[in-house]
């Protein structure tokens with residue numbers, strides 16, 4: 337049975353999603369919504385979408401849509417996801433799933449209360465390379481993981497109107513880019529029990545550079561960095577008792593893994609056709625068709641704990657979004 341998708345937003349990631357969705361069997365892009373009727377029409381014409389809505393509320397009321405992909409800027413992820421969940425739609429919400437854990441918990445509660453599917457569009461988790469990574473670690477190829485090092489950062493010209501530099505649009509290095517290294521530490525090491533973070537706030541009021549060290553029960557350590565004004569390697573390395581795995585740049589969508597263990601070195605080429613965004617679409621459809629309300633590969637409780645970690649890092653570096661009330665610190 338085909339899944340009928342709607343997209344909320346018509347920007348960069350919405351475009352990539354629409355293109356990659358066309359590679360998925362049993363997926364139909366039936367509707368798009370924008371704040372502007374003209375932008376909805378233009379997007380729909382480019383991607384062959386039949387129903388175009390000049391208001392997000394009209395997409396929520398569209399009875400021919402099963403699941404909505406929320407592709408708006410990060411400061412709207414909570415309100416847009418709630419709009420669609422309250423209208424009875426399943427939701428795939430772009431990363432960062434929410435700006436803070438309070439928002440994330442409200443989204444998760446709304447989905448669970450209504451028995452609807454909800455997922456963080458943390459597309460890394462569903463890529464062939466990440467599936468292999470978890471298999472390799474599970475098979476003990478590097479022994480017990482001890483350390484995860486990962487960074488993700490670029491030097492982007494300062495532009496107060498760009499979403500990455502605008503606190504009102506959910507800008508900043510940590511929440512937009514640092515979420516990728518953090519989902520990797522979470523995948524391999526779990527939830528930290530101690531965090532030490534430093535960061536630099538730039539002229540537009542967002543964090544431009546951040547570094548955090550995470551300690552986990554059992555003594556394992558994550559070291560993560562993110563930046564919007566510093567070019568970084570954008571790679572990752574997972575070190576265990578018997579070897580290590582390197583994720584080639586870009587670590588959030590790595591096409592290859594290098595495994596070094598007791599049996600020597602192995603390079604794994606795990607590239608794919610297309611953008612790679614479609615692997616999360618396949619997972620959403622698999623879950624919905626088998627009656628799962630969340631994905632075991634990106635569970636909602638883990639999404640919330642990753643955002644709690646980001647809250648704590650932001651609390652330590654002194655960065656809050658406008659009118660934001662962060663949870664009190666729970667880590668030292």
Ligand SMILES: NC(=O)c1ccc[n+]([C@@H]2O[C@H](COP(=O)([O-])OP(=O)(O)OC[C@H]3O[C@@H](n4cnc5c(N)ncnc54)[C@H](OP(=O)(O)O)[C@@H]3O)[C@@H](O)[C@H]2O)c1
Nearest residue numbers: 345346347348349350370371375407408409410430431432
């Ligand atoms: N998974 C990935 O690899 C990836 C890559 C890039 C970005 N992202 C994430 O995707 C989200 C969107 O990023 P993007 O690069 O697509 O941004 P973008 O090109 O600026 O698009 C954002 C869209 O949000 C909608 N929007 C609603 N209210 C808005 C407002 N007040 N100001 C500006 N736009 C508004 C706009 O659509 P309408 O004008 O049509 O309403 C706009 O096209 C972000 O959360 C970002 O972190 C993910």
